Amino acid sequence: MTLQSADERTIIERVLGGDTNSFNLLVWQWEKPIYNYIYRMVRDPDEAMDLCQDSFMKAFRELGTLKDRDRFSAWLYRIAHNVCYSRFRKNQGKVFVELDPNVGASRMPIENRLAVEKALSELPDDQREVVVLKVYQGLKFDEIAAVQDAPVSTVKSRLYMGFDKLKAVLGSPALERPQSL
Amino acid sequence: MSHLEDRLAEFVFEELPDPEMEQARRHVAQCLECQGLVSGFGRVRRSLEQVPELDVPRRMVFVESEAPARRSWLPAGWLVPIGVAAAFVLVVLLIVPMQLDWRDGGVTIAFGNMPTVPAPAPQAAPIQQLALEPASIDYARLADDVAALDRAWLEAELNSRLSATNSEYQSDMRSVRGEMDYLVRLQEAATRDTLENSTNILLLAERSQ
Numbered sequence: 001m002t003l004q005s006a007d008e009r010t011i012i013e014r015v016l017g018g019d020t021n022s023f024n025l026l027v028w029q030w031e032k033p034i035y036n037y038i039y040r041m042v043r044d045p046d047e048a049m050d051l052c053q054d055s056f057m058k059a060f061r062e063l064g065t066l067k068d069r070d071r072f073s074a075w076l077y078r079i080a081h082n083v084c085y086s087r088f089r090k091n092q093g094k095v096f097v098e099l100d101p102n103v104g105a106s107r108m109p110i111e112n113r114l115a116v117e118k119a120l121s122e123l124p125d126d127q128r129e130v131v132v133l134k135v136y137q138g139l140k141f142d143e144i145a146a147v148q149d150a151p152v153s154t155v156k157s158r159l160y161m162g163f164d165k166l167k168a169v170l171g172s173p174a175l176e177r178p179q180s181l
Numbered sequence: 182m183s184h185l186e187d188r189l190a191e192f193v194f195e196e197l198p199d200p201e202m203e204q205a206r207r208h209v210a211q212c213l214e215c216q217g218l219v220s221g222f223g224r225v226r227r228s229l230e231q232v233p234e235l236d237v238p239r240r241m242v243f244v245e246s247e248a249p250a251r252r253s254w255l256p257a258g259w260l261v262p263i264g265v266a267a268a269f270v271l272v273v274l275l276i277v278p279m280q281l282d283w284r285d286g287g288v289t290i291a292f293g294n295m296p297t298v299p300a301p302a303p304q305a306a307p308i309q310q311l312a313l314e315p316a317s318i319d320y321a322r323l324a325d326d327v328a329a330l331d332r333a334w335l336e337a338e339l340n341s342r343l344s345a346t347n348s349e350y351q352s353d354m355r356s357v358r359g360e361m362d363y364l365v366r367l368q369e370a371a372t373r374d375t376l377e378n379s380t381n382i383l384l385l386a387e388r389s390q
Contacts, residue, residue, distance in 0.1 A: 020244070021245070021366060024243050024362075025363075035237045049238050056241060060243060131229065
């Protein structure tokens with residue numbers, strides 16, 4: 001079940017009217033995508049959870065400043081973006097944690113999954129963010145531009161640069177899932 | 182039509198406007214160069230998409246806090262005048278020559294130079310003679326005192342634990358109430374969806390007949 005934007009608008013009105021519990025419907029709808037976006041940015045599941053909570057707290061506090069209530073998701077991603085980049089600034093120069101091979105077990109061979117995650121983690125933050133928002137979160141280019149506060153042309157060139165680097169590591173057909181699976 | 186070039190990403194993610202998308206498809210079908218680019222782009226995309234989404238490790242529930250906001254004992258408007266007054270007193274104390282004298286349990290503060298008064302000669306303190314006499318010890322009274330102290334301590338401990346338990350209970354109840362409200366909302370949303378779906382199914386059934 002997904003909430004349509006009309007439903008989201010109604011829920012936002014209710015929250016702004018003082019019904020705090022209605023905000024949980026928005027949390028329930030968006031916590032997984034936002035958590036996954038943050039996890040792919042910070043690569044640490046525990047920290048991603050903390051930052052995810054921070055993002056929703058901030059969203060709750062600043063909900064009144066949301067002008068276009070039909071664009072709640074883009075606004076929420078923008079908040080999560082700010083939370084991530086604030087964390088990047090704070091941790092500048094620190095070594096990131098190793099990727100945990102047990103996180104998100106799938107049918108994909110573990111060495112391939114690690115290769116993908118490692119290649120992604122080596123991209124610069126702005127390029128990785130475009131790739132994550134485009135490939136995993138399915139945002140449109142203009143929505144990513146709003147999240148990054150950058151022109152669409154910049155977003156597209158970040159995607160091309162990111163994909164060029166990833167192609168060098170992931171372009172091999174061996175890393176693709178066999179068609180029979 | 183020309184090569185895809187900077188429209189490659191929009192083509193792969195199908196974000197080109199419909200007529201342009203159709204033209205691009207026709208072009209790619211007959212252009213080996215663009216086919217190579219689309220294929221390389223698509224391969225990277227498919228590799229990335231194989232990494233699964235994670236489940237959220239713990240769910241979040243927002244519960245309204247009933248804790249009252251802490252109030253300052255002094256209105257904020259008073260802080261500036263009080264600060265100015267304190268700074269003035271400090272400056273006076275630092276600039277004006279002042280003497281402070283504490284004698285015989287009394288304090289004398291003098292501005293300017295205070296005449297020196299010779300201190301009286303110390304008197305010899307009287308020596309109190311303590312008689313060392315054997316005294317009988319009242320063990321029963323000591324035991325009563327200790328028991329009374331124990332009782333008082335136990336009562337205080339019990340009261341403090343009772344109040345802590347009450348506060349935890351209240352907090353738990355608030356949390357449970359919040360979760361219940363949340364579940365009710367979820368149920369409402371699910372019911373609404375079910376109704377919508379049922380209506381749609383009925384409409385489709387009517388149309389197909």
